[in-house]
Amino acid sequence: xxxxxxxxxxxxxxxxxxxxxxxxxxxxxxxxxxxxxxxxxxxxxxxxxxxxxxxxxxxxxxxxxxxxxxxxxxxxxxxxxxxxxxxxxxxxxxxxxxxxxxxxxxxxxxxxxxxxxxxxxxxxxxxxxxxxxxxxxxxxxxxxxxxxxxxxxxxxxxxxxxxxxxxxxxxxxxxxxxxxxxxxxxxxxxxxxxxxxxxxxxxxxxxxxxxxxxxxxxxxxxxxxxxxxxxxxxxxxxxxxxxxxxxxxxxxxxxxxxxxxxxxxxxxxxxxxxxxxxxxxxxxxxxxxxxxxxxxxxxxxxxxxxxxxxxxxxxx
Numbered sequence: 306x307x308x309x310x311x312x313x314x315x316x317x318x319x320x321x322x323x324x325x326x327x328x329x330x331x332x333x334x335x336x337x338x339x340x341x342x343x344x345x346x347x348x349x350x351x352x353x354x355x356x357x358x359x360x361x362x363x364x365x366x367x368x369x370x371x372x373x374x375x376x377x378x379x380x381x382x383x384x385x386x387x388x389x390x391x392x393x394x395x396x397x398x399x400x401x402x403x404x405x406x407x408x409x410x411x412x413x414x415x416x417x418x419x420x421x422x423x424x425x426x427x428x429x430x431x432x433x434x435x436x437x438x439x440x441x442x443x444x445x446x447x448x449x450x451x452x453x454x455x456x457x458x459x460x461x462x463x464x465x466x467x468x469x470x471x472x473x474x475x476x477x478x479x480x481x482x483x484x485x486x487x488x489x490x491x492x493x494x495x496x497x498x499x500x501x502x503x504x505x506x507x508x509x510x511x512x513x514x515x516x517x518x519x520x521x522x523x524x525x526x527x528x529x530x531x532x533x534x535x536x537x538x539x540x541x542x543x544x545x546x547x548x549x550x551x552x553x554x555x556x557x558x559x560x561x562x563x564x565x566x567x568x569x570x571x572x573x574x575x576x577x578x579x580x581x582x583x584x585x586x587x588x589x590x591x592x593x594x595x596x597x598x599x600x601x602x603x604x605x606x607x608x609x610x611x612x613x614x615x616x617x618x619x620x621x
Contacts, residue, residue: 310375310385318371324392325427326370326611331391337420341388342617344425344610345417346395347410347587351403352432352471354463356559362591362606363395363427369600370607377615379576384611388618393417403432403469410436418444418585423617425610428589430559431458431471434544435478441542441585442483448584449539450475450489450512451532453571454546455562457494457507457514471559471590479510486511488539490532493517493549496562517565525570529577540584545575545609547590547602555605557596568605575612583617586610 311327324330325344331337346363353359375385384390396413399405414437417424426437431454442448452458452475459479463470468477475491478484486507494504495517507514513535520528548558551565566574591606 313374323364323367323371325367325607326373326375328385328390328392331393334420336391337393337417337422339389340391340420340422341621342390342423342425342614343393343417344390344427345393345414347426347429347433347437348395349398349400349406349410349428349433350430350559351398351401351406352469353430353559354470354472356592356595358592358594359428359430359559359590360398360400361593362429362589365593365596365600365603366427366588366591366606366610367392369603370611372604373607373611377612380615380619382615382618384615384618387621388614390614407432407436407469411440414440415443423583424585425613426585426587426589427606427610428587428591431544431546431589432469432474434587434589435469435474437585437587438478438483438542439481445540445584447482447485448542449536450478450484451536451541451543451581452489452491453493453544453549454491455493455495455517455548455565456546456560457491457504459507459510459512475507475512476510484542485539488536489513490515490535492520492528493565495564520566525574525577529574529579532578533580536581539582541581542584543581543586543613545586545588547588547606550605555602557592557594557602559590559592572608572612575609575616578616581616581620583613583620586613
């Protein structure tokens with residue numbers, strides 16, 4: 306199986322069935338074992354507390370990813386010459402049943418991890434990250450979490466005392482011991498709050514929290530260095546909630562929050578990250594029914610994931 310993407314100068318990008326960045330599909334354990342990383346769709350919005358529709362996120366990101374090219378000029382490399390990668394399709398889910406869906410997602414991501422492949426997920430609401438963390442931690446041990454978001458997602462419960470949702474997963478992850486909060490960082494928190502401890506509850510668990518206001522005070526270069534220092538020596542799982550970005554640049558998210566970074570600022574920060582032992586990652590909360598006709602949020606989601614592939618390729 307070739308692990309290079311289709312040459313879009315030979316076959317136009319509007320031709321063919323979309324896979325992420327026109328990568329080949331991996332359909333068997335033997336094909337997976339050839340890879341360093343694989344794209345996997347995590348198409349569930351059963352944990353969404355506000356807008357639904359993120360179940361359609363994976364294929365929306367794939368459709369716009371055909372615009373992307375294999376050379377990343379910010380890191381000076383051809384991603385797919387350095388990183389053996391394929392699209393592994395979507396994990397199965399049980400719509401409307403979050404606990405059962407998390408089990409299925411964990412099993413599917415676990416298939417990649419057990420083959421020695423780093424999962425690159427496309428969500429899906431943010432609850433899907435809990436399943437991926439469980440699967441990766443089972444092989445790599447507790448993980449350092451790098452979490453881009455406008456919300457902490459560390460509430461104890463959400464609606465009628467329910468413990469599992471897109472707003473509780475990082476408390477559950479800390480309780481389960483699959484992440485090490487003392488080596489983790491949450492970046493981008495902002496906006497109005499349910500309670501005065503919406504941010505401090507993360508610090509109480511051991512997470513370092515960098516609000517949007519502090520992000521701009523620190524600056525991208527210094528923050529990238531802080532992330533590297535915080536996670537040094539630990540396998541890293543990076544999760545990027547698209548509502549980290551201001552809704553002017555990413556309108557199609559489940560829980561938009563005004564006052565965030567621009568798309569350029571968010572990408573600049575990702576491009577400054579260095580030296581992370583990236584065990585897995587995801588881009589979540591893409592909600593295509595709310596996107597503009599130009600599909601700008603889907604394009605941003607695909608671009609963020611492509612930058613994370615380049616980060617992985619640089620270390621390979």
